Amino acid sequence: MSNIDLIRDSNGNLIKVKINNTNASAEIYMFGATLTSWVVNGQERLFLSKKAILNGTKAIRGGIPIVFPQFNTKLTTDLPSHGFARITTWKWGGININTPDRKEVSFILTDKEVNKKYLEIWPHQFKLVYTVLLDGKSLSTSLRIKNTGNEPWLFNTLLHTYFNVDDLTEAGVNGLINCNYIDTSPEGNGEKKIEDRQKIVFQKEVDSIYYDVNQKNFKLQTGFKNDIMVEKCTLPDVVVWNPWIEKSKRMADFGEESYPHMFCFEVGSVYQPIELDVDAVYEGGQVLTVV
Ligand SMILES: O=P(O)(O)OC[C@H]1O[C@H](O)[C@H](O)[C@@H](O)[C@@H]1O
Numbered sequence: 001m002s003n004i005d006l007i008r009d010s011n012g013n014l015i016k017v018k019i020n021n022t023n024a025s026a027e028i029y030m031f032g033a034t035l036t037s038w039v040v041n042g043q044e045r046l047f048l049s050k051k052a053i054l055n056g057t058k059a060i061r062g063g064i065p066i067v068f069p070q071f072n073t074k075l076t077t078d079l080p081s082h083g084f085a086r087i088t089t090w091k092w093g094g095i096n097i098n099t100p101d102r103k104e105v106s107f108i109l110t111d112k113e114v115n116k117k118y119l120e121i122w123p124h125q126f127k128l129v130y131t132v133l134l135d136g137k138s139l140s141t142s143l144r145i146k147n148t149g150n151e152p153w154l155f156n157t158l159l160h161t162y163f164n165v166d167d168l169t170e171a172g173v174n175g176l177i178n179c180n181y182i183d184t185s186p187e188g189n190g191e192k193k194i195e196d197r198q199k200i201v202f203q204k205e206v207d208s209i210y211y212d213v214n215q216k217n218f219k220l221q222t223g224f225k226n227d228i229m230v231e232k233c234t235l236p237d238v239v240v241w242n243p244w245i246e247k248s249k250r251m252a253d254f255g256e257e258s259y260p261h262m263f264c265f266e267v268g269s270v271y272q273p274i275e276l277d278v279d280a281v282y283e284g285g286q287v288l289t290v291v
Helices: 116-121 244-249
Strands: 004-008 014-020 024-029 035-040 091-098 102-110 126-135 138-147 153-159 162-164 172-174 180-183 191-194 206-211 217-221 228-233 237-242 262-276 281-290
Touching: 004 091, 014 102, 014 126, 024 126, 035 138, 091 126, 138 153, 138 262, 153 281, 206 262, 228 262, 262 281
Parallel strands: none
Antiparallel strands: 004 014, 014 024, 024 035, 091 102, 102 126, 126 138, 138 281, 153 262, 162 262, 172 217, 180 191, 180 206, 206 237, 217 228, 228 281, 237 262
């Protein structure tokens, strides 16, 4: 069935949106505008933890959480790690495209929706528009960030995509060779390195921040028959992450059984904060395609 469904709770509040085209489907929660499922030809391509909390009390562990306005605690330790966008309920922006093969919907977040306690720490006005397009076997997710206030401000942003993995021993990320990165895994100790591998594999904890990445196209192998191509649009940086065993144990909504079934490939701007002038707009995103 090719359609767009708005799923509401018993009080009529919109909880999530499901979009389907001829070959694929996607599901997006209003909480965090977190896209939690992308199925192509019957195969789920995103990882969602079985222990993920979906009631709006915690960032959703899996899918594509949106990091804004800070990555980790880069701007300030007083704001939640990875910012407030992933833990705030967004507004429905409506349907932009609705043909059998192309479905596009959008979600909006402004400072008006954000808990005042966060705005005391990051006292700025903004408008985010998150657009999700399901187009054949491609999924595009893009973020438009506008400064609607009276002074410039700094931000980080990231699409923290969790990919579903069938066999981690076959999994890998291709396309980052010769890029500079910071190895923030415990073993890497924050060292700056240059990537010398054609294919980055997962045999221990991986937490790498690739910065000023000129490459735009990457091939992800996940152990499933079809690879996924990622096109990075505008955003300068890429984070590659697998928590492995010890870190998994520290995440109650993940569980140590999960690490062989996922890795994150995250496009964003996290190395240097971006300064956005009054009325200025920054746009960035990704296109994922099953090939
Ligand atoms: O547990 P979270 O706040 O969702 O963060 C999950 C992960 O996000 C990024 O990938 C960071 O590089 C990791 O260091 C962090 O552990």
